[in-house]
Amino acid sequence: xxxxxxxxxxxxxxxxxxxxxxxxxxxxxxxxxxxxxxxxxxxxxxxxxxxxxxxxxxxxxxxxxxxxxxxxxxxxxxxxxxxxxxxxxxxxxxxxxxxxxxxxxxxxxxxxxxxxxxxxxxxxxxxxxxxxxxxxxxxxxxxxxxxxxxxxxxxxxxxxxxxxxxxxxxxxxxxxxxxxxxxxxxxxxxxxxxxxxxxxxxxxxxxxxxxxxxxxxxxxxxxxxxxxxxxxxxxxxxxxxxxxxxxxxxxxxxxxxxxxxxxxxxxxxxxxxxxxxxxxxxxxxxxxxxxxxxxxxxxxxxxxxxxxxxxxxxxxxxxxxxxxxxxxxxxxxxxxxxxxxxxxxxxxxxxxxxxxxxxxxxxxxxxxxxxxxxxxxxxxxxxxxxxxxxxxxxxxxxxxxxxxxxxxxxxxxxxxxxxxxxxxxxxxxxxxxxxxxxxxxxxxxxxxxxxxxxxxxxxxxxxxxxxxxxxxxxxxxxxxxxxxxxxxxxxxxxxxxxxxxxxxxxxxxxxxxxxxxxxxxxxxxxxxxxxxxxxxxxxxxxxxxxxxxxxxxxxxxxxxxxxxxxxxxxxxxxxxxxxxxxxxxxxxxxxxxxxxxxxxxxxxxxxxxxxxxxxxxxxxxxxxxxxxxxxxxxxxxxxxxxxxx
Numbered sequence: 005x006x007x008x009x010x011x012x013x014x015x016x017x018x019x020x021x022x023x024x025x026x027x028x029x030x031x032x033x034x035x036x037x038x039x040x041x042x043x044x045x046x047x048x049x050x051x052x053x054x055x056x057x058x059x060x061x062x063x064x065x066x067x068x069x070x071x072x073x074x075x076x077x078x079x080x081x082x083x084x085x086x087x088x089x090x091x092x093x094x095x096x097x098x099x100x101x102x103x104x105x106x107x108x109x110x111x112x113x114x115x116x117x118x119x120x121x122x123x124x125x126x127x128x129x130x131x132x133x134x135x136x137x138x139x140x141x142x143x144x145x146x147x148x149x150x151x152x153x154x155x156x157x158x159x160x161x162x163x164x165x166x167x168x169x170x171x172x173x174x175x176x177x178x179x180x181x182x183x184x185x186x187x188x189x190x191x192x193x194x195x196x197x198x199x200x201x202x203x204x205x206x207x208x209x210x211x212x213x214x215x216x217x218x219x220x221x222x223x224x225x226x227x228x229x230x231x232x233x234x235x236x237x238x239x240x241x242x243x244x245x246x247x248x249x250x251x252x253x254x255x256x257x258x259x260x261x262x263x264x265x266x267x268x269x270x271x272x273x274x275x276x277x278x279x280x281x282x283x284x285x286x287x288x289x290x291x292x293x294x295x296x297x298x299x300x301x302x303x304x305x306x307x308x309x310x311x312x313x314x315x316x317x318x319x320x321x322x323x324x325x326x327x328x329x330x331x332x333x334x335x336x337x338x339x340x341x342x343x344x345x346x347x348x349x350x351x352x353x354x355x356x357x358x359x360x361x362x363x364x365x366x367x368x369x370x371x372x373x374x375x376x377x378x379x380x381x382x383x384x385x386x387x388x389x390x391x392x393x394x395x396x397x398x399x400x401x402x403x404x405x406x407x408x409x410x411x412x413x414x415x416x417x418x419x420x421x422x423x424x425x426x427x428x429x430x431x432x433x434x435x436x437x438x439x440x441x442x443x444x445x446x447x448x449x450x451x452x453x454x455x456x457x458x459x460x461x462x463x464x465x466x467x468x469x470x471x472x473x474x475x476x477x478x479x480x481x482x483x484x485x486x487x488x489x490x491x492x493x494x495x496x497x498x499x500x501x502x503x504x505x506x507x508x509x510x511x512x513x514x515x516x517x518x519x520x521x522x523x524x525x526x527x528x529x530x531x532x533x534x535x536x537x538x539x540x541x542x543x544x545x546x547x548x549x550x551x552x553x554x555x556x557x558x559x560x561x562x563x564x565x566x567x568x569x570x571x572x573x574x575x576x577x578x579x580x581x582x583x584x585x586x587x588x589x590x591x592x593x594x595x596x597x598x599x600x601x602x603x604x605x606x607x608x609x610x611x612x613x614x615x616x617x618x619x620x621x622x623x624x625x626x627x628x629x630x631x632x633x634x635x636x637x638x639x640x641x642x643x644x645x646x647x648x649x
Contacts, residue, residue, distance in 0.1 A: 007088055011100055013570045015088065016071055017563065018095045021059045024072040028079055036595075043079050044068045046261045058523055059566035069586070071566040081215045081256060081303035090216070119242045122187045125176075126211075126219040126242075129189055132175040133163025133209040133222075140164045143208050146227055150272060150351070156279045160254055161211045165204035165224060172202050188221060188237035204235065210271040212243065212289065213253040215300075223250065223271050223289065234270070236290050246294045249286040249301070250274055256304055258283035264307035264338070266366065267293065268350055269321065273311075276351035281359045285311075285350075292324035298332045298339075307338040309369050314346040323379055326372070330405035333372050340369035373415055376402050377422070392423045400434050511584065514539075514546040517606045519584045520599060521553055526562040527603055528554060535607050538614060549577035608646045615643045 022038050025031065031038040031054060042052035042063040051065040062069040070078065076087035092099045137143050137157070143164035147157060165171065172189060173179040179200060184190040193199045207224030214220050221237030237243050249267075251274040259265045262284040268274060270287055277285040288297060293310070301308050310325045312318035322341050329339045342365055344353050354362045370378075380399035385391030399419050406412040420427040511519070517539065521527055531539075539550035556563065556571065563571075565585060572578040619639055625632040 008100060009570060009573060013567050015091055015097060016059060016566045016570060019072045019091050021061060021072040021566065022054050022056050025054050025061055025075055042066060043257055044260055057564060059564040071569065081300065121183060122240065122242050123218045123220065125183050125187045128175060129172065130161060130163060130211045130219050133165055134161060136166050137162060137164040140166065142227060146208055150276060152275055152279055156275060160275055163209040165202065165207050165209050167206040169201040186240060188240050207235065210250065212248060212250055214248065215253055217253050220248065234290065245289040245291045247296045248289060249297055250289055251286045255284050255286050259304045263305065264309055265301045265305050267308060267310045269312065273350050280354045292321065293328040295328045295331050298329050302332055302337065306336060309340045309342055309366055311342040311350055313349055314343045318343065326375060326379060329372060330402060331407065333411060334407050335409040335411050339372040341375045342366060342369040373411065376415065377418065386422060396423045396430065513606050513610055514542050515584045517603060518546060518549055520603045522565055522568060522581060522585055524599060525557055527600060528557045538607060538611050545577050545580040549580055552577055608649055612643055612646050615639045
């Protein structure tokens with residue numbers, strides 16, 4: 005989907021980045037800006053600044069910065085299109101799409117309204133389940149018996165669906181509302197005259213939230229011996245098991261702090277791990293891990309560890325997870341597989357052996373490359389030619405699913421060695437086999453890029469205009485996370501000191517003036533003709549940038565930096581603007597009167613420098629030009645006046 009750049013600019017002009025960030029980070033007014041704990045790295049003292057005038061956020065600790073769209077993509081894990089739609093819905097704008105017919109647009113709008121309505125219904129049910137939990141000693145005793153504290157229960161919104169066939173009738177006056185059935189809360193029995201009853205009865209409840217924190221479904225666990233032990237919401241317009249991960253909303257900050265995501269098999273695994281020092285855990289929802297699950301995780305981290313029981317069922321689940329992970333196993337990502345002893349799940353292992361022992365298990369997890377070889381070799385006798393040929397046949401679809409890169413080439417060499425062939429021979433054999441099967445083959449699974457939302461170049465880290473690889477911290481050693489949930493925030497986990505950011509090169513006066521005017525475009529209104537001439541006469545690229553900025557001001561009036569940033573896409577002055585507006589030095593907030601005086605002083609000094617250059621030329625012309633001396637004196641009077649001012 006292609007979204008016009010003009011719409012992005014209008015959207016950012018109507019969006020308040022303070023409000024957007026404030027939904028995820030607790031902000032407090034600090035001078036001209038709002039400050040809070042950075043959601044991108046652990047810290048105890050606020051260094052995360054959100055500027056209302058620039059409509060930009062910036063962390064002085066880790067250097068992360070961007071606009072409202074970038075924040076939703078970076079923190080909430082949304083794709084570019086999803087973030088644009090989310091913001092547009094909040095400000096009442098319709099995202100343009102010329103390729104979509106009016107009928108399709110109408111259907112899409114109706115679907116979005118239905119999703120919002122269903123989410124409201126599910127949120128209301130979740131509130132009721134949480135109230136029932138406080139009233140049920142049996143349900144509270146179950147969670148206490150599993151070691152779950154009240155703080156963790158609150159963080160994950162745990163609840164209880166009471167006994168009885170129609171307990172939700174006390175929550176929803178219109179129990180026959182079709183939305184209750186469509187949201188999966190109520191079952192309608194067509195064989196019994198359309199009789200209605202609650203889907204979840206006498207179960208502890210785990211609300212499932214999307215990355216925006218909206219309730220989209222539930223998982224329920226029986227307290228007795230009834231079957232099934234776990235029950236999920238059915239597929240609905242807002243809930244798709246193959247796309248969602250339990251606990252991702254709650255774990256997203258911890259995933260960044262720990263440097264990896266830990267994927268488990270159940271709701272209680274996630275809650276128990278959070279209680280025991282691993283709040284970076286998520287779980288699939290009773291289904292095999294899919295490529296969409298893996299892609300969603302890689303929006304938050306470059307390292308994923310799948311944790312499975314060591315029994316045969318755990319091995320089968322790991323094999324399916326391998327299939328889902330292969331399309332995303334690029335050279336810059338880490339994917340590992342952790343197999344616990346058959347008698348343990350993560351919860352029981354930590355209680356038996358401690359958090360440090362579990363952390364060592366995570367650190368020693370099997371890399372994807374080794375697990376791929378093990379999976380291909382399973383059941384194959386590599387001491388025989390037949391066994392090696394069988395292994396090569398098993399390995400071909402696994403190796404083919406990998407994205408091109410160093411890892412794929414290294415694995416080709418390793419697999420070739422195991423088959424006692426040359427790498428080129430094995431590649432030729434597999435290529436020939438693929439060519440023979442191509443006419444009969446079903447459409448191939450989409451490559452990794454197909455699962456990614458298209459994001460334009462403006463979403464580069466640190467807004468430098470070019471992609472920079474982001475280093476990830478190593479896996480945590482031990483479970484020392486003791487954060488307490490406080491509304492929308494967590495206390496920062498202990499973490500090694502952040503490295504110092506590179507020292508910013510000394511900026512010129514023209515750089516500083518550009519920074520002030522890009523940050524406070526309204527200052528252009530107060531400049532004189534001489535001021536404008538001085539700025540536009542700067543050598544390229546500064547002069548063209550000032551000229552462009554003046555043209556934008558006359559056409560659109562004062563604009564925040566977030567909007568100007570979008571207007572500069574692919575412009576000749578883009579690199580200069582990014583240079584002066586990136587980094588901790590770019591914070592030009594403060595008393596506006598002082599900033600105006602600062603700009604005035606810069607302009608005066610630039611004009612003094614220009615006068616001095618003119619005077620040097622006039623000195624050389626005195627012998628040939630009788631008027632040169634008088635012009636020199638006039639310039640000197642002007643220079644002195646500027647110095648006094």
